[in-house]
Amino acid sequence: MSRWNSTFYIQSLVEQKRALGIYASEYELPDNFTANQWTLLEQTATVLGPFEELTRRVSSSDAMAADVIPAITVLLRLLSRETEEDHGIKTMKGTLATAVKK
Numbered sequence: 001m002s003r004w005n006s007t008f009y010i011q012s013l014v015e016q017k018r019a020l021g022i023y024a025s026e027y028e029l030p031d032n033f034t035a036n037q038w039t040l041l042e043q044t045a046t047v048l049g050p051f052e053e054l055t056r057r058v059s060s061s062d063a064m065a066a067d068v069i070p071a072i073t074v075l076l077r078l079l080s081r082e083t084e085e086d087h088g089i090k091t092m093k094g095t096l097a098t099a100v101k102k
Contacts, residue, residue, distance in 0.1 A: 007048040014042050036088075043089045047096070050078055076100055 013020075020032055033041070054071050057063060079097040086093065 007045060007052040010041055010045045010048065014038070014045055040088050043085060044092070047079070047089060047093060050075055051096075072100060 017038060024030070024032055054075060057071060058068055076097055079093045079100070082090070
């Protein structure tokens with residue numbers, strides 16, 4: 001699970017976006033991320049979320065090998081689905097899909 005634990009950290013950062021902004025303004029710190037960077041972080045968390053879920057499933061004590069192939073199929077469908085919100089993460093999705101296929 002260690003590789004996908006970063007999803008948790010990214011999601012936590014996104015959830016604390018407002019608090020970080022308030023803290024930075026109260027202590028006159030420089031802006032931490034641009035609006036575009038926040039959007040990319042949110043999109044990255046969305047894309048990596050299914051990887052983390054799959055990792056948890058196959059790492060559980062009651063997981064079976066037969067669960068892996070359907071889960072990978074769903075994962076590949078999610079990665080191949082293109083939306084307007086994919087701006088900035090298309091390459092990441094393609095790279096992840098290629099890696100999953102290997």
